[in-house]
Amino acid sequence: MFPSLRVSGRSIIAPTSRRFLSSSIVKFSAGKVSKQQSLNPDDVEALKSETTWGDAESSTPVDLNENMTKITNTMTKSTDPPIYIAPSLHRHFRMGDTYTPFDFSMNRFTMEQKAKNKKKLVDPFAKSGIDPKTLYLMPEILSKFLTSTGQILSRDVTGCSAENQKKLAMAIKYARSLGLLSSKHRHARYMPSRNM
Numbered sequence: 001m002f003p004s005l006r007v008s009g010r011s012i013i014a015p016t017s018r019r020f021l022s023s024s025i026v027k028f029s030a031g032k033v034s035k036q037q038s039l040n041p042d043d044v045e046a047l048k049s050e051t052t053w054g055d056a057e058s059s060t061p062v063d064l065n066e067n068m069t070k071i072t073n074t075m076t077k078s079t080d081p082p083i084y085i086a087p088s089l090h091r092h093f094r095m096g097d098t099y100t101p102f103d104f105s106m107n108r109f110t111m112e113q114k115a116k117n118k119k120k121l122v123d124p125f126a127k128s129g130i131d132p133k134t135l136y137l138m139p140e141i142l143s144k145f146l147t148s149t150g151q152i153l154s155r156d157v158t159g160c161s162a163e164n165q166k167k168l169a170m171a172i173k174y175a176r177s178l179g180l181l182s183s184k185h186r187h188a189r190y191m192p193s194r195n196m
Contacts, residue, residue, distance in 0.1 A: 121159025125168075132160075132167040136174035143187035145172070150184045 089109065093099060102108055125132050135141050145153050145168055152172055155165045175181035185191060 118156075121156075123159055123161045123164055125160060125164045132164050132171050134171075135168075136171040136178070137180070139175050139181040139187045140189055142168075142172050142175055142181060143190050146186050148186060148190075150182060150186065 091099075091103060145158055147153060152169055155162070158165065158168070160168060172181065176183050181187065
């Protein structure tokens with residue numbers, strides 16, 4: 001609770017502190033007005049409004065249709081045209097579909113674009129009938145499945161099945177352990193060369 005204040009003459013007394021006021025109390029009397037404080041009739045006339053309530057604009061009859069056309073004309077002239085949104089960004093939902101804010105995000109859009117653009121890759125080892133494990137002695141072929149920094153490419157890039165991707169990774173690791181393939185770059189055949 002707030003401490004209660006008791007006002008007496010010139011001091012405010014609170015339970016926690018005591019402060020003295022330096023100002024004195026002015027007493028107003030309603031009946032007495034000095035000559036200096038009396039109002040000048042010219043000042044009163046200057047304060048009066050020049051228009052009456054009857055002359056105000058709000059009381060005149062107004063055609064609402066005319067006002068609406070003026071408002072729409074000024075809005076169309078002053079505002080910028082609406083922002084163009086590509087049709088590929090439009091979302092179409094059927095009656096009864098539920099959606100979340102994620103459905104309207106750019107992350108969702110990029111996911112859908114990747115799914116559309118992703119071509120169905122064919123497993124090169126299943127197509128040719130070669131077992132990837134037997135390629136550990138052929139570092140030139142294995143280099144096609146490595147990045148320029150020597151990292152193994154993912155299934156999304158190689159198109160291998162899960163089983164063949166594991167076999168390919170094992171073959172690359174065997175070739176590295178035998179010293180046939182570097183862990184830092186591709187085979188020397190795929191290294192950039194300088195022509196002098």
